[in-house]
Amino acid sequence: MDELVLDDAQRTAAAALATVAGRSGRRRWAFPRPVPRGVYLHGRPGRGKTMLMDEFFERVDSKRKCRFHFHQFFARLHTAIAESGGLPAALDALLGDTELICFDEFHVHDVGDAMLLTRLLQTLFARRIVLVATSNYPPEQLLPNPLMHAKFEPAIALLRAHLAVVAVDGPQDYRARGCRDRICDRTGFSSGRYVRGHRPGADRPTAVPIAHLLLRARAAEADLLVVDFDEVCGKPLSAIDFLALTHTYRRWVVCAVPSLRRVPVDAVTRFVNLVDVLYDADLPLTLYTEVSLPELVRDVAAAPDLERTASRLSRLPGARPASVAEPAVSGEAWWPTSREGLPK
Template identity: 40%
Template sequence: MQWPGRRPNLWPGVDTEELAAGLEVGGRTLDPGQRSAVMQLTAAHDRGVYLFGGVGRGKTWMADACFAAAPGPKRRVHMHSFLAEINAAVAARAEPAADAIARLIGEARLLFIDEFHVHDVGDAILIRRLLDVLLRARIGLVVTSNYAPEDLLPNPLFHHHMLPAIEQIRAHLAVVEVVPGTDYRVAGSADGGFAAGAWTAGRCDDGWGGDVVVLGSRTVPVRAADAGRGVLSGTFAQLCEAPLSAADYVALASRYTRWELTDVPAPGEIDEQGFQRFAYLVDVLVDAQHRLDVTADLPFEEWTTRGGMPRDAERFLSRLSLLRT
């Protein structure tokens, strides 16, 4: 798309007070840190906004409201789901990643990526290509993340792969922090979706037999898979210790809306990859608002204080705390 004359702001901004009033319905009140972020988020920016901050600070809530008020063709995606879409498109059509990205964005002139975080080198390389496409095509970008740009892909062995993307973010997006404050995810409550699930201490012995689910050319053993009821049940070993990716969880979440994860061991018995897959699984189910019921060796309060927690522990535990105990 060619812009005639002076190029307009790709994030045109919206009325701050009108948006704040819309957010503060039903007795909700923006705290000072949130109000400051809203003022910056609603301002006009040439390329877009990178909104980051701690867990439960309302980043998605505020960005969703701004995004909904913005004019023009647009698309909202979740990080895991969108990367899975790109990888699937590349594999299915044998086309370059840049072409797949442009085709998936389509006519949208504004893209909102929720839960932007990177721990995988392959994802870092794909994100660099994504940013290249967006910048060339003059597509606006809104991002929410728990990380400042410099903290993406924190593993020092691989962090250099993310540096070009970090430089692009800093050079072209307004980086806005929601300053630390109340974790409203913990302070609040919910009665549906992911939060309808529960964390129960004990071992699961309900007589369910073995089953399998199909992922492409692979079969993955699980305790039970009932497509009619939308229920998937698997042990921690089956769903978090097997070589499954975030894209695999996205694919399964499109088929199963109620999940049961059983036999979750104590944190000290879980390796780094198992924790990472557990975090991916929780991310995908929270985004899809699918129920998760967990049966673990320990009560939740004791499980969270045993030590040996993974990276992203604060964010991960905040999401798990939505479950009834």
């Protein structure tokens, strides 16, 4: 993009990214020397964290850089561990000579993933690889379960020691606002729909094998998968399983989606993971439900990341009623104009 109009929180984050890229932008920030080897951007959904990270990633002048959604990286890591026989060899295979790695939606809810992540962070910083991450959580709120949180405190200390931690938490959810203002790009994920009612037409039931079970689909033809919520979210499927399904099915329809407060928390978590996977892959998602989007996510207890899910679903036509356009974002247009290298 040629010009970004940033709010105050976004400008602070952009300045931190520019500092890591070897320049201070229009302000100098009191980061300790040596320059932090990365940035951790955290805040509520839709505040522009991913947009800032992606702009930074595109402008860094390096061929030894990679960007992952967190689910995507962990899927590759588990595959590499199985193929190589251990974590050190798996990390060697995945990282290679990488000098910059960007993670979108950095989150930790599982103690097993937390242990893998701690080893990953130790490896990244030992190799002086620059890390940029976005998250809905400040470091201290990762792995929030009080019975397990202490196991992740060494990793939190690593994040604080090596990264500039910056809150990007302005008052506006730009993702939802853009769609209310009818400037939402209706391609990829956003070319799906949020439909109040039942799916019309006849079903063609079929069984889709995935992992250790069969998924009973209403239809599975070419690149289209039509499946009920209870089937895709009620069975023990992981984000890795959803990623595997996207290799074959590039258009998704999920039917009979209930108010999420009426379903078990495990099913809610799978729904969150499914939306994450489809959103990051930019694949069309159509939902059929009897409830509005606010009602869908209202009063759901113990469901991490559901606010992000609601923000992402707001991009679907039909998810939100039309409203009067809001004022343009205030703030000066600014981003470093030249391509930058990384700290050595």
